[in-house]
Amino acid sequence: MSGSLTEAQIEEIREAFSLYDKERSGWVSVQQLGGVMRALGESLTEAEIYDLANESNADFGGQVQFKDFLYVMSKRLEEQNSLVCLKQAFKIFDRSEVNSFTINEIRMVMTNLGEKMSEEDLRELFQDIDQDKDGKISFNEFVTAMRS
Known part of the structure; x- marks a missing residue:
């Protein structure tokens, strides 16, 4: 699920998620995702938050489960790392x-x-x-x- 994330990255994401998961249920609302992302140092537009919620398989009640959020964050970080590598390769040419x-x-x-x-x-x-x-x-x- 999160094979490309380090333990430190998983813990950082868990801590940010936990700030908004007050009941420790493993779920946050779509409305809270913006706060979770800000806690991770990213500021998203409302449209980006809803895209993130859709990627995270938000349920019909507008809730996102931690494991799904972690998977999406893993993919986002993987893509960012890939882009960094591509920028470095591009500079060679x-x-x-x-x-x-x-x-x-x-x-x-x-x-x-x-x-x-x-x-x-x-x-x-x-x-x-x-x-x-x-x-x-x-x-x-x-x-x-x-x-x-």
């Missing part, structure tokens, strides 16, 4: 630090890594990733390609 990179930068990185790619394969790869065909790969294009 974005040598000029302009939030995009060109085929020449890919060529240079691949050469530096000792990866041999034919010019045809390189162009094909670049064209597949460069969705808007502007001759540059943006971070969003990079993320889309890496997640597909």
Whole structure:
């Protein structure tokens, strides 16, 4: 269920949840989720809170169970960690630090890594990733390609 969370993260989430689970029932209301998230250092809009409640399988009475909330938080943290890794990988290619990179930068990185790619394969790869065909790969294009 929460395999990607450390014990410390689980405890932090449990403590924040417990601030609003006064009866220690293992449930909080959808209205209380905003407070739980603020206790975790995140400020969400009302729409984001309801999305979180839906992801957490809120019951018809508007209650969210801790185990479901923990699962959703695990997925959120996993996604955030994945995004951090993608940003770090993107920076390797974005040598000029302009939030995009060109085929020449890919060529240079691949050469530096000792990866041999034919010019045809390189162009094909670049064209597949460069969705808007502007001759540059943006971070969003990079993320889309890496997640597909």
